[in-house]
Amino acid sequence: MxxxxxxxxxxxxxxxxxxxxxxxxxxxxxxxxxxxxxxxxxxxxxxxxxxxxxxxxxxxxxxxxxxxxxxxxxxxxxxxxxxxxxxxxxxxxxxxxxxxxxxxxxxxxxxxxxxxxxxSSLPVAPAGESDVVTSGALRLDRKSLVTSINGEAVPLTATETRLLLELSKHPGQVRSREQLLRDVWGTDYLNESRMVDASIQRLRSKVERDPSQPKIIATVRGFGYRFDLQ
The missing domain is CATH 3.40.50.2300 (Response regulator)
Structure with a gap:
């Protein structure tokens, strides 16, 4: 295997x-x-x-x-x-x-x-979705699965890429921890909300200018997280 x-x-x-x-x-x-x-x-x-x-x-x-x-x-x-x-x-x-x-x-x-x-087998973006998503200095190419900041590639794990893809599919919409666990990790992880929080923190450390004041991946207290376009 x-x-x-x-x-x-x-x-x-x-x-x-x-x-x-x-x-x-x-x-x-x-x-x-x-x-x-x-x-x-x-x-x-x-x-x-x-x-x-x-x-x-x-x-x-x-x-x-x-x-x-x-x-x-x-x-x-x-x-x-x-x-x-x-x-x-x-x-x-x-x-x-x-x-x-x-x-x-x-x-x-x-x-x-x-x-x-x-x-870890990275997904292919479904047909009909925009090839590129941008938010400020962030650029996510859905086809090549390359994430960059100001033109410089950012090394993301497969899980981080899946998480960013899932959030960016719903710009401006709040995604609950349960929704993210189901769509990124799978149904076996539905009680593992700390998995989402820790992964969001690590993703922010890579894509946000100031992770303590995130502009791209916002926290909506009591609900979940939101991908914001800038």
Whole structure:
């Protein structure tokens, strides 16, 4: 199914997940240190997806994620021992596409891997939609799926591109978190509103001049988010 890199420092958990995911059709390489994970994730050709533990002995998982994101948009699932909002949001804001809370059953991890791989296959804009959407300095080409600011390409993950596409399809209209979860992530994520909030924050950090005072992706308190044309 896919080439997976598992970065997990516990030898028993590492071995168990490698075996379980291999039995589900994946090719799995494992390592125990964050630095090694960065090197393996960014080599060419690299894996299709990274499963990354939050707590590692050499580098914090968030730092590993940031280093990978500096050079690659490869899909990343963060594994955390706690489901606290702070841990999850910080993991997502560091660049992870998804997260699971340990202990996690292998079949659930496999399901999240497959869902993320499907989501990472970037969509083609439906016929009849405008090829280009602009808002201030932002330009989104729906055909090439290239986002740029003042003519300079902005590296977005597949999930961030899907989110921007979905918002820009409804300019001036409020999209609720539930609508965005359904249309960007899928029905399996309908109770994961923090996934939307963290992804919006990361997207703003890339496309807004001042993310603390967004002009393109506005928050409508109590309802959701709105894409504004300028």
């Amino acid at each position: 896919a080439n997976i890199l598992l970065v997990e420092d516990d030898p028993d958990i590492n071995a168990a997940f490698r075996l379980a995911l291999s039995q589900r059709g994946h090719s799995v390489a494992g390592c125990f240190l964050g630095g090694e994970g960065v090197a393996l994730a960014t080599e060419v050709p690299g894996p299709d997806l990274v499963v990354l533990d939050l707590m590692l002995p050499d580098l914090d998982g968030r730092e590993v994620c940031r280093r990978i994101r500096a050079v690659s948009q490869i899909p990343i699932i963060m594994m955390t021992a706690r489901g606290d909002d702070a841990d999850v949001v910080l993991g997502l804001e560091s660049g992870a596409d998804d997260y699971v809370v340990k202990p996690v059953e292998p079949y659930l991890l496999d399901a999240r891997i497959r869902a993320l791989l499907r989501r």
